[in-house]
Amino acid sequence: MADNNVFLAAQKQIRLACERLGIDMGYYEILKQPKRVIEISIPVRMDDGRIEVYTGYRSQHDDTLGPAKGGVRFHPSVTVDEVKALSMWMTIKCAIVGVPFGGGKGGVNCNPKNLSQREIEEITREYIRGISPIIGSDKDIPAPDVYTNQQVMAWMVDEYSKIKGYTDHGIVTGKPLLLGGSVGRNEATAMGCVITTMEALKKLNMSLDEATVVIQGFGNAGFNLAKILYEAGAKIIGVSDSKGALFNQEGLVPKELLEIKKSKGSVIYGEGEVITNQKLLETKCDVLIPAALENQINEKNACRIKAKIVAEAANGPTTVAASKILNERKILVVPDILASAGGVTVSYFEWVQNRMNYYWTDQQVNEKLEKIMADAFQNIYQMHEEKSVDMREAAFMIAINRVVQGLKLRGL
Ligand SMILES: NC(=O)C1=CN([C@@H]2O[C@H](COP(=O)(O)OP(=O)(O)OC[C@H]3O[C@@H](n4cnc5c(N)ncnc54)[C@H](O)[C@@H]3O)[C@@H](O)[C@H]2O)C=CC1
Numbered sequence: 001m002a003d004n005n006v007f008l009a010a011q012k013q014i015r016l017a018c019e020r021l022g023i024d025m026g027y028y029e030i031l032k033q034p035k036r037v038i039e040i041s042i043p044v045r046m047d048d049g050r051i052e053v054y055t056g057y058r059s060q061h062d063d064t065l066g067p068a069k070g071g072v073r074f075h076p077s078v079t080v081d082e083v084k085a086l087s088m089w090m091t092i093k094c095a096i097v098g099v100p101f102g103g104g105k106g107g108v109n110c111n112p113k114n115l116s117q118r119e120i121e122e123i124t125r126e127y128i129r130g131i132s133p134i135i136g137s138d139k140d141i142p143a144p145d146v147y148t149n150q151q152v153m154a155w156m157v158d159e160y161s162k163i164k165g166y167t168d169h170g171i172v173t174g175k176p177l178l179l180g181g182s183v184g185r186n187e188a189t190a191m192g193c194v195i196t197t198m199e200a201l202k203k204l205n206m207s208l209d210e211a212t213v214v215i216q217g218f219g220n221a222g223f224n225l226a227k228i229l230y231e232a233g234a235k236i237i238g239v240s241d242s243k244g245a246l247f248n249q250e251g252l253v254p255k256e257l258l259e260i261k262k263s264k265g266s267v268i269y270g271e272g273e274v275i276t277n278q279k280l281l282e283t284k285c286d287v288l289i290p291a292a293l294e295n296q297i298n299e300k301n302a303c304r305i306k307a308k309i310v311a312e313a314a315n316g317p318t319t320v321a322a323s324k325i326l327n328e329r330k331i332l333v334v335p336d337i338l339a340s341a342g343g344v345t346v347s348y349f350e351w352v353q354n355r356m357n358y359y360w361t362d363q364q365v366n367e368k369l370e371k372i373m374a375d376a377f378q379n380i381y382q383m384h385e386e387k388s389v390d391m392r393e394a395a396f397m398i399a400i401n402r403v404v405q406g407l408k409l410r411g412l
């Protein structure tokens with residue numbers, strides 16, 4: 001279904017923003033696709049002796065406002081169109097929070113769940129060798145995304161540093177602290193989503209400690225969201241992972257669920273009713289947070305979403321058609337390009353700290369993050385009210401306007 005093609009969706013969103021801003025559509029022609037996309041083959045000797053060849057991509061959408069920036073995903077559904085769309089959303093995301101980066105994204109089509117640590121390391125190293133000509137701490141800086149983590153970032157630093165002949169910590173962000181990581185980066189995507197969700201709750205005269213929350217996905221974004229929200233007093237009534245969903249009206253305890261997931265492989269073994277991921281999304285709650293994959297809220301289920309706020313920690317969880325339905329139903333959406341921008345914001349802090357070789361405290365990171373995220377929310381909300389556009393359109397308009405101003409200043 002065309003509505004599920006995230007590349008076409010990203011194009012539509014950018015086009016609409018250009019039209020609403022009344023800018024020269026030549027700028028749309030520039031921004032409707034990435035500047036550069038590389039596709040590489042990744043041959044790996046598997047543990048059983050076979051050679052397996054994976055396909056990897058790196059897309060650099062735009063670098064007008066700074067080097068390309070964005071995560072790398074290892075997942076069986078990675079396609080070139082997905083990586084292109086994700087890189088387009090990174091340009092928009094960075095412009096919204098005002099970090100001096102453009103948009104990039106990468107991915108390898110593989111299933112880490114079926115791979116050993118050694119095989120994942122081999123894929124990572126070969127991926128970095130393949131994309132090394134186009135990345136660099138002033139060119140394009142990868143980071144973690146779905147099914148990649150601090151360990152994968154550490155291998156990336158090592159492989160890139162070997163190619164260069166010196167240690168270059170600034171080549172990726174989301175690293176372990178010992179290798180130039182920043183405090184707060186691991187929780188940053190979740191923290192950014194919490195800050196913007198709290199702003200959204202204020203607009204509805206609600207507070208976090210009265211709110212019921214449902215979260216789809218229990219990885220870096222989803223688990224940290226559940227933990228921070230639980231500790232702030234919210235009631236987490238539903239969570240899920242790729243194996244299914246768990247519902248408990250009395251509330252779930254995230255840290256206990258994490259232990260259960262570690263020992264038994266899924267949150268569904270926690271205390272509560274096991275339901276499907278689809279049913280989870282349709283659960284009555286105050287805040288629904290998709291924190292897994294794309295296209296989860298679509299034309300089929302958008303009319304059954306019962307949340308007052310949808311805060312999109314995942315990239316692209318809502319299709320273009322569903323977004324319209326949520327807006328018509330007056331559900332307040334904190335769009336992905338805002339709600340998930342905490343990760344790249346602290347990645348920017350990490351990159352700055354690597355350049356200074358001087359490291360900040362938790363408090364320094366969190367105060368800066370809070371201000372950036374809350375200000376970005378207010379700017380978007382103001383645009384949403386002034387121009388009578390939905391929150392996503394408002395966010396795109398602010399971002400596209402900034403990128404186009406940058407292009408003009410640079411002479412285009
Ligand atoms: N890690 C980061 O810093 C950032 C992540 N994001 C976005 O957040 C989302 C989640 O990413 P991470 O938490 O980093 O990934 P992760 O790999 O840490 O966790 C992914 C989670 O999603 C679950 N999942 C996979 N398929 C699912 C399905 N069909 N239904 C329900 N759950 C499913 C997995 O079981 C896992 O719990 C993605 O859209 C990613 O692009 C956005 C900004 C930054």
Ligand SMILES: O=C(O)CCC(=O)C(=O)O
Binds near residue numbers: 069072341343
């Ligand atoms: O931290 C980063 O550089 C990028 C994170 C990312 O991939 C995202 O925001 O989707």
